[in-house]
Amino acid sequence: MxxxxxxxxxxxxxxxxxxxxxxxxxxxxxxxxxxxxxxxxxxxxxxxxxxxxxxxxxxxxxxxxxxxxxxxxxxxxxxxxxxxxxxxxxxLLKPPFSAETAILWIGPFAVLALAGYWLARRPRSAAAAEPQPLTAEDEAQVDAALGHVRKD
Amino acid sequence: MKRAVFLAPLGLLLLLLLAFAMGLGRDPKELPSALVGQPLPAFALDALEPGSAPLASAALAKDGEPKLINVFASWCTSCRAEHGKLVQLAAEGVPIYGIDWKDEPAAGRAYLAERSNPFRAVGSDPSGRAGVELGVTGTPETFLIDGKGVVRMRHAGPIDEQVWQTKLGPMLEQLRAEARA
Known part of the structure; x- marks a missing residue:
């Protein structure tokens, strides 16, 4: 205690x-x-x-x-x-804004803005896309692969 | 295009590593002095040796001669290391003035009595206030003052042959040329 x-x-x-x-x-x-x-x-x-x-x-x-x-x-x-x-x-523990310290002050925000821009213009992820129905060709491939299971 | 997107972070990482690698080689004690290009700040110090003339910045600034001001202390081991170089420079005719910084005057006197004294005059700064005026961060520290009393260079750390040949010596030559012109 x-x-x-x-x-x-x-x-x-x-x-x-x-x-x-x-x-x-x-x-x-x-x-x-x-x-x-x-x-x-x-x-x-x-x-x-x-x-x-x-x-x-x-x-x-x-x-x-x-x-x-x-x-x-x-x-x-x-x-x-x-x-x-x-x-x-x-x-000064808080450095004044000047040409020498600009990257220090602006850098993180610039990286954030770049990341935001990249995220915004990136194509939507595969999970969000609408699932497409299988074509006849796909069905045939599935049948070929799983033929023995389906027969049972 | 896809490739570029994946390679960009790698490129950024390499740039960062390069910046860090360059930073590793730098001495963090090597600070830019706020004083370079400024007139010698005002201070008036009692002489270390009783009866000698005091060390006042106004007198140092006025005589038209480029000079070194060396900040030392008897407790400072790096100062012992550079002392021989100072004695040699003084013998070659380089005007050096000393400030015994944050030191007991008696200890400072004993320190100089044990070695030969390279200084034209030594001021005693037991409280370190003159050192604060100069922006001193530690001993030894040396300032190069031009003929008009403007601080032109600050060197933190002991002066050795290499520092003298590459940094302080050439600057003193330049200041002497300016003073003659």
Whole structure:
């Protein structure tokens, strides 16, 4: 029973984030915004984590900077722009639409549209077609193949 | 016609495999720098050696000389690997300025005291804030600044003979030619 509870708790657990108490802002509204911004920014040291999740020292620095900018009165967009100006588009986990990223954004829809087009203009499947009655020639072939069965 | 329909997915698969195979050879740490083509961002660092002149971006940008800015740390093993190359370049007259990044100043001083110091000036950046201004993702990292103070190239990772011959050296030559023109 106890094991099951522990297991259930583990299933329910979500990433807690790497934010340490000392980094948090006193203002809960600002802290919520900081957390939201942090989950959009990629840690450049570990690359596949957000700065909110990562324990890397550089991720910590960026979390602190995000909070400093918010305290200085920046809007969410301005905070992201501040980090983007220094580390490039790479830090944005949601890449902006540009010539370089067009295939990323349009690709799946293009494949879907192509598949839809192919399905729509393909001839109907054999199962849906009306069954044709056997011709005399077909009957003769059936008789030849099953002759001994039919005689019985 | 039928044939083409069946061969098309195979062709697409081959294209994808080719794209993935090309991706395998690329270094994911090799990020495009947001800074290339931009003026050197503002920073003013205390000198690593007490009593020396501080390292300020405004002064670095003004003197008209193309230069390297090398970001290092005493805790960084790749920096040890490239140190010999930096010393050699400095001896050949390449101006190199250092930033001791996210490091205890005392540790940074000891690190340079154990080796010869290739830097014209070293700034101490214990908090890593100047590094953030430069978009530093790790040490060692080297920036090539032109005579007008514009960042022209970023190299992440140690500088060895091959990197110097193929990447940084030719660019420095080009910047020197631009500065003379």
């Amino acid at each position: 106890k094991h099951r509870l522990v297991f259930a708790a583990l299933l329910l657990a979500t990433a807690a984030g790497a934010v340490e108490p000392g980094e948090q802002l006193a203002d809960p509204a600002l802290e919520t915004r900081a957390r939201a911004i942090s989950t959009e920014l990629r840690c450049v040291q570990c690359q596949n984590q957000t700065i909110d999740e990562s324990n890397a020292p550089l991720a910590r620095d960026l979390r602190v900077i995000v909070r400093e900018r918010l305290l200085a009165g920046d809007s969410d967009e301005e905070v992201v722009a501040f980090v983007q100006a220094r580390y490039g588009d790479f830090v």
